[in-house]
Amino acid sequence: MHYRLIPADSAEAREVVSWIETHFPIQGERIDWSKVPSHERVEWSEIADLAESSARLASGLRGDTEVVVTWSDGSCPSLAMQKSDLLTISAEVFGADFDTWIVCIAENWCLEAHHDGIVCAANGMS
Numbered sequence: 001m002h003y004r005l006i007p008a009d010s011a012e013a014r015e016v017v018s019w020i021e022t023h024f025p026i027q028g029e030r031i032d033w034s035k036v037p038s039h040e041r042v043e044w045s046e047i048a049d050l051a052e053s054s055a056r057l058a059s060g061l062r063g064d065t066e067v068v069v070t071w072s073d074g075s076c077p078s079l080a081m082q083k084s085d086l087l088t089i090s091a092e093v094f095g096a097d098f099d100t101w102i103v104c105i106a107e108n109w110c111l112e113a114h115h116d117g118i119v120c121a122a123n124g125m126s
Contacts, residue, residue, distance in 0.1 A: 007077050008074060013078050019103065020103060024122075038122060042056075045117055055087050063083075067080070067103060068080050069086065094113055107123075110124060
């Protein structure tokens with residue numbers, strides 16, 4: 001598995017957060033999915049459910065696209081990796097923090113897994 005760490009305080013990490021904020025309506029510290037047309041929403045109760053649901057939601061991404069994983073803890077580095085590598089460790093990725101975002105800027109796509117038991121995904125609006 002190949003991955004690249006993106007330091008939390010780097011310009012690249014700020015670019016990912018800025019991309020999310022530019023392409024999705026934000027309410028508090030999460031995406032307001034009620035304002036995102038054509039999003040998919042799945043409820044989950046255990047990390048295994050979340051990993052399975054996220055794999056299904058990410059299946060719409062073309063090929064083996066690079067994605068960036070970032071978490072609600074702003075002091076954590078983000079991870080850039082291929083979608084196939086992410087899918088093999090998704091349970092560990094989601095277990096790392098309360099809330100997780102998986103972003104594919106190249107395909108204008110974001111998945112948000114929130115600790116309240118909801119995972120949503122969609123293409124960006126802008």
